[in-house]
Ligand SMILES: Nc1ncnc2c1ncn2[C@@H]1O[C@H](COP(=O)(O)OP(=O)(O)OP(=O)(O)O)[C@@H](O)[C@H]1O
């Protein structure tokens with residue numbers, strides 16, 4: 001992937017279309033932009049196509065029409081062999097964690113770094129730091145399957161950001177968690193976002209949307225019907241902070 | 248380098264997760280490969296036996312009754328100069344009788360009383376196996392029988408042909424069997440790897456989500472298949488070697504030793520080749536499985 005300059009959106013989705021055979025068309029005309037360091041919700045009723053939209057973003061699904069550009073590069077045109085290189089720049093978190101139970105916490109977190117070909121020392125260092133970050137210091141050698149749901153989701157977040165991707169996609173990250181764990185996970189999302197990582201959270205959790213308001217895309221009838229800019233103030237600050245760092 | 252480390256690490260993680268089925272599979276492969284090695288040992292030993300028989304092979308030249316010893320020696324010297332003739336031995340009626348009695352093992356009553364005159368005087372012509380194969384034995388026998396002192400010539404050619412034919416068929420059957428077993432082994436490996444893929448679906452899924460290329464996902468699996476083949480065939484070779492050694496020792500203790508009746512193991516170079524082939528069989532099996540599992 002070419003060096004990303006930041007003068008185009010991190011993600012630019014235009015007239016995106018996707019349906020499933022036999023069902024009504026799901027996404028008919030979806031357009032939005034996400035800039036570096038933004039925090040965005042994608043919301044909508046169950047079946048609205050939130051998961052499908054995220055899958056299109058990391059190319060687990062193919063668009064039927066429209067375009068998605070990531071760092072200025074159209075990813076709808078990627079061939080299968082190039083998809084892995086796109087995914088190396090995207091962190092992903094799921095409702096069901098998708099961790100490997102029989103791996104230790106450290107081994108789970110190491111996967112993206114191993115794929116990037118990092119050496120053992122760097123992998124250990126980064127794993128330790130990120131575990132510290134998600135509040136699981138000293139858990140590196142614990143079997144992942146033994147952890148509670150909240151802890152597992154934090155491991156999943158550590159795995160998603162350990163390779164420092166510019167964007168984190170989260171599909172219902174708090175869906176399987178109780179209030180306290182959900183809150184801890186969201187705190188973590190915010191702190192990751194504060195470091196400059198763009199965060200996209202797909203959720204239908206009204207409480208989340210009101211208690212932690214950010215820019216929100218509402219999916220309905222195959223389109224984004226409501227773009228809420230509650231967060232624009234905060235967004236501007238992040239952009240400013242980023243450009244100051246760069247200068 | 249890091250790709251190699253990655254592969255080894257993933258291999259270890261996979262193996263660690265599913266030790267029992269891996270061990271079971273290696274045991275099945277070991278037994279399967281064992282049959283191939285035992286058949287190979289059979290072929291090697293039949294071949295050795297055929298060679299030792301062929302090595303002792305001789306054309307029997309029956310001499311006329313009234314030939315003088317001087318003439319016999321002349322004929323023997325002449326025969327010795329024919330290309331391919333290794334040795335010519337003269338058996339006079341007395342020694343022929345001795346040999347006959349020895350071979351009969353004293354089982355025939357009154358043989359001791361039979362007169363020496365009944366037995367012929369012969370020249371045993373031992374031929375080098377390499378030459379004998381190229382030689383026109385019929386023509387050779389014809390020429391020899393035209394010598395005045397010679398009454399008749401017996402080549403035993405038909406018998407040797409039969410022996411060789413039998414050994415040839417045995418070798419062919421063994422080869423077909425070996426190829427069939429190796430072919431089946433591909434599917435034994437493919438099947439375990441396929442099952443392993445189902446059990447480790449999550450690993451493949453996660454690796455894909457975080458940008459592992461197909462090669463990165465497949466490499467540890469291919470290595471796993473290769474190791475199954477190599478370990479299975481090595482264990483089979485070791486098992487077969489122990490068996491053959493024990494059988495050989497047993498035969499030696501019963502027959503009191505002697506080169507002709509020992510059983511030998513296949514040459515080390517064959518074992519090495521076999522292990523390499525089994526490693527390849529493992530890789531092919533693993534590839535069959537992963538190609539299916541990783542189809543997008
Ligand atoms: N592979 C598929 N084949 C056919 N239909 C599918 C497929 N994937 C999703 N769908 C359908 O598309 C619709 C949207 O699914 P999607 O998972 O994107 O919704 P969602 O907004 O994430 O819902 P939820 O809030 O329940 O997670 C659903 O009706 C679903 O049945």
Ligand SMILES: [Mg+2]
Pocket residue numbers: 050051052171
């Ligand atoms: Mg969903």
